[in-house]
Amino acid sequence: MKRIIDGENKWDGIWLHQTTPTNEYCEKHDYYKRYFAKIQKNICPFCEREKKDEELEKLSLLQYQREFKRKREYFLNKYSSLNEEIRVATLDNYEVSTPEEEQALEFANKIAEEYISEAKNNVVLIGKSGSGKSHLSHGIAKLVSDTKEWVVPYVNIVDFMTRVDYKNKASMIERIVEAKLVVIDDLGSEMDNQLTRDVVYEIFDKRTRTLITTNLTGEELIRRYSNRTYSRIMKGVDESHFMKFDNMKDRRRLLF
Incomplete structure (x- = not known):
């Protein structure tokens, strides 16, 4: 009887006015259900409250997942003025017509x-422009982002460096360093000055798990940045984490 009184005290006069007592018992909450004429059903108010709480929790989770997906897609393209071809690039829509392209896709x-x-570890893709490096790197980033629900920034170094100056350098680098995986696209194509060399060093000094695409050879990277920066770019890179697009055709070549 005490449970009934306590339960009814939790509900206002409107609830009691709109319902009538029943003999149907809710064992879970030690409470006699009340008949709600509006829906023609015996209900336990505590069960109803739990259902509403569960619905709100599911709705909140769904909203969070949608927002997080939007955030992941935003950061995937935030630091790069990607053309539509690369923006929609996945590993599934990478077209294979040669043994070299098949090998690149497997890699x-x-x-x-x-x-x-x-x-x-880091991974390096090296080769001339138009060889498919950007397509594959974006495809890797998207697959990992979708599978792990990670925020994976796809950073075209040229576009990124146009937004960096000495005032915002620290905050811009921090955003890149914090990500679990980052793609640095077209490394070595940015303007060569002390600021860009400092930024590149700090990014690679402070993070691992970075996918790099570049047109430069190892010797050219050393000359451009330094041995110290090069060693950080190559963290964990061995023959199985390095792909050279030597014999790849230009996927953007004119057909006539």
Whole structure:
């Protein structure tokens, strides 16, 4: 009887006025259900409250997931003025017509699987413009981001450096360093000055698990940045985490 009194005290006069007592018992809450004429049903107010709380929790989770997905997609493209072809690039829509392209796709899928398993090493893709590096790197980033629900910034170094100056350098670098995986696209194509060299060094000094695409050879990277920066770019990079697009055709070549 005490449970009934306590339960009824939790509800205002409107609730009691709109319902009538019943003999149906809710064992979970030690409470006799009340008949709600409006819906023609015996209900336990505590059960109803729990249902509403669960619905609100599911709704909040759904809203969070939608917002987080929007955030992931935003950061995937935030630091790069990608053309539409690369923006929609995935490993699934990478077209294979040569043995070299098939090998490159196999390599990209392997790297994606390793990052999904949370490998921490860097990976380097090197080759001339139009060889498919950006497509594959974006495809890796998207697959990992979708699978792990990570925020994966895709950073075209040229676009990124146009937004960096000595005043905002620290905050811009921090955003990159904090991400679990980052793609640095077209490394070495940015303007060569002390600021860009400092930024590149700080990014690679403070993080691992970075996917790099570049047109420069190892010797050219050393000359451009320094041995110290190069060693940080190459963290964890061995023959199985390095792909050279030597014989790849230009995927953007004119057909006539």
